Amino acid sequence: MIEAKKKFGQNFLKDSTVLSKIIQAMPRNDRKLVEIGPGLGDLTQELLKVKPLVAYEVDEDLCVYLRKKFSKEIEQGSLTLVHANVLNQFEKGSLLNEPYDLVANLPYYIATTIILEALEDPYCKSMEVMVQKEVAEKFAAAPKTKEFTSLAILTQSIGTAKLLFDVDPTSFDPQPKVVSSILKIDKHKEFVEGSFSGIFETKEQLQKFKKYLRCSFQSPRKTWLKNISSEFDKQSVQDLMQMHDLPITIRPHEISVLSHHLLFKHLRLNDARKRSNATTE
Structure with a gap:
């Protein structure tokens, strides 16, 4: 047996x-x-x-x-x-x-x-x-x-x-x-269909989103602003939250799946612009 x-x-x-x-x-x-x-x-x-x-x-x-x-x-x-x-x-x-x-x-x-x-x-x-x-x-x-x-x-x-x-x-x-x-x-x-053509255009983008999630939930009881500011500029994050009408006290589990994707997209764009400007200067 x-x-x-x-x-x-x-x-x-x-x-x-x-x-x-x-x-x-x-x-x-x-x-x-x-x-x-x-x-x-x-x-x-x-x-x-x-x-x-x-x-x-x-x-x-x-x-x-x-x-x-x-x-x-x-x-x-x-x-x-x-x-x-x-x-x-x-x-x-x-x-x-x-x-x-x-x-x-x-x-x-x-x-x-x-x-x-x-x-x-x-x-x-x-x-x-x-x-x-x-x-x-x-x-x-x-x-x-x-x-x-x-x-x-x-x-x-x-x-x-x-x-x-x-x-x-x-x-x-x-x-x-x-x-x-x-x-x-x-x-x-x-x-x-074996493609990342939807939310994620590439597998690399999926990996970046996973990194964003790890950062967002590193301390679930803390605010999303506090968590994400360890990776991105705090003032830029606050401006982004204001644009999406998100309270600064919101916690990561209170943000919807779609909103997390929108925030991730804007943070990546802002980060890319900063790198581009730094290179130009």
């Missing part, structure tokens, strides 16, 4: 009702399917009833188990089992070199990192993932709530995020100490 390993954050999903709800919520299209951390293969088995998939598993013992359990599917080509750390794979580029949807029960300890990597992977078009509830809430949070942070802004800049339903600890073996949730993210059209 395979036992869950703490170092890999393994909690095996066994609840057939939850498995069925995951399958019902997954997208129906011709894109390839990717699963991360198939575990004992309960979700894998249901996914294979819908379409072929590629599954990434870091645990060699589980790979041995899965190769035996799905020997027929592997031989037929409907299941491709990859023994690898997905984070290393993301560093190389993408989990697949063609459009795909991600459906997975993610290990809690690296769930946020995986989602962020998948968001930037141009080949990943959507994801339906199980994560810790409070993590799902941060990705799908609305402005002016305490959960609304840079995670929500970045995610909602790239796509739409929705918490579908909660999953009780009793649905797993072993049982985790937290409630889980199914988070669904569908990317906007420009990202589905």
